[in-house]
Amino acid sequence: MRPPTSLKKEFLKKWIMGLQLCSSSKKEMSFLERKKAIKLSADVAMASARNATTRWSRALISNASKDDSNKGLVECILGPESESLKRASMSLVLCNKRNRSKKILRKSCSIRRARKSSSQMVMASSIAKRLVKKRTQVLKSLVPGGGSMSEFSLIEETLDYILSLRAQVDVMRHLANATELLNRK
């Protein structure tokens, strides 16, 4: 596993950089704007800490760069690799379209199958399968870019995503505490 502290350091680095960029661009920001900027820079920093090796990071970056207002920030945080990363993330969009058509096809087939088997007894296994399927769908919606992943890769991505989220939360919490204490003084 990659050493977590290096991940945190990288994340902190990029995050601070992004935040400074944000604050330098606008002088006065509302609360929500600030929060958005913070979150955005944190997410992008986290994703870029992975250097687009994982799908979720690529999806995150592509989503972030879709919005024009964020593009500059994203580019800045990504740094020199931004171009290649963007190209990599664009491919995800195409994948999504293909997956959507596949899903439609599958649904139509499953409807036919369901009609055939509706007369049979509902087995416990099928219930379990349905549960699992539902939950995988929920998980797919949670993990960025999860829609275009197979079940197996989804689990791998979730693993990585959880690790990164943890690191992100840790760093943010410490920074928040530090600033809070600083302000108290």
Add this chain to the structure above:
Amino acid sequence: MDMSDKDKFELEKRSGDSLNYHSASMSSDWRFGGVCKGDLVGSSSCSSASMVDSFGPNLWDHPANSQTLGFCDMNVQNNASTSSTLGIRKGGPGSLRMDIDKTLDIGWNPPSSMLKGGIFLPNAPGMLPQGLSQFPADSGFIERAARFSCFNGGNFSDMMNPFSIPESLNPYSRGGGMLQQDVFASNGLKSVPGGQSQKDEPSMAEISKDVSSADPEIDQVKGSPQQPGEASKDNPEIQHKGDQNPSSVPSKNTGKHGKQGAQASDPPKEEYIHVRARRGQATNSHSLAERVRREKISERMKFLQDLVPGCSKVTGKAVMLDEIINYVQSLQRQVEFLSMKLATVNPRLDFNIEGMLGKDILQSRVGPSSTMGFSPETTMPYPQLHPSQPGLIQVGLPGLGNSSDAIRRTINSQLAAMSGGYKESAPQLPNVWEDELHNVVQMGFSTGAPLNSQDLNGSLPPGHMKAEL
């Protein structure tokens, strides 16, 4: 035992697959050898029915031996056409020989290799006892052998092959060699590579990518849990696998890969997974692919179990997924909340890193994070930061001398949460601090002069990282 198994593998390899047992008596040597080593030493050279007869009474005298008889025989690899049902039969010497022949059908590596050695070197009686001494005559072995006895040994040579070609094809496996999806049915083993695997390529390609990127350990880890899991089922084939020592798992796994690597010299990017059908299960390649997929997924779920807190006792995919979903959602919500908190705390989005280095924060932080053990007096020589900052930083550094402390503590709090051995890590932490500060400050504030300090390696001792994970 491990070494002996590997040796036996080697022997098998060398002696080749086609081992014709012209004389059942020879095999009987081996068989009886397991039972009574002393007898065999003397009779190793002579290979005649007389030996069988001489051993016959032995066999029938010891009822227990008859069992081991069958089991020992299973260890003998046999390419002969005597592929009737194997079993322990009691009867006259004639039937005994039949028995021997049939039990010979079941190949069992260690003794078989010894047997081959014996047949090829009939003049080396020393071989027998040496090989046979490694014969495990324990009950577990007998059990497994018994299960094997019911097996149709017609295609055992096929079965043996993957396991007898391990080492030479190791490089194949490691180099991302071919893994083919083979179907080994219980009777009349057929290998079904080809067509089915073609279909499964798209899915396999993805899996292959994951597999190739995964650590070799994971493959082996996957292999070993597979074996106990499979061994628990009443499957002779899998029992056969389980027979072999855990240490031979690597060789086995690589044997699997290796075999496929030897068979197919196609584009190296495709990877197939060598799967064996369990007894009583469909040998359809689809179901096999399903099984492989499921096993992979369950393995990944185990990783997730370790990651997600409170999931160690949970079994079942649905519940695990539920927990994972909850955890991911909670983490995401935490991120949102923290970003909100930061937004409130920072009216201008200026994160004053140096300000945090002030002593005040140090002391106030010591309270909440009580795990900090080192005294605030420890200071490190720290150079003065350049005051010329682009308007973001409020240069309100009370004492730069303590800045290292501050950074140290802030980062320490992170580490302290993770690692128990905090105090021991104190000397190394300043390195982390320096590094961290340097990174942050240099990057963000683009100071002209590099922050002088011991440019120490900021990587923590591995213990910390492990604790984190």
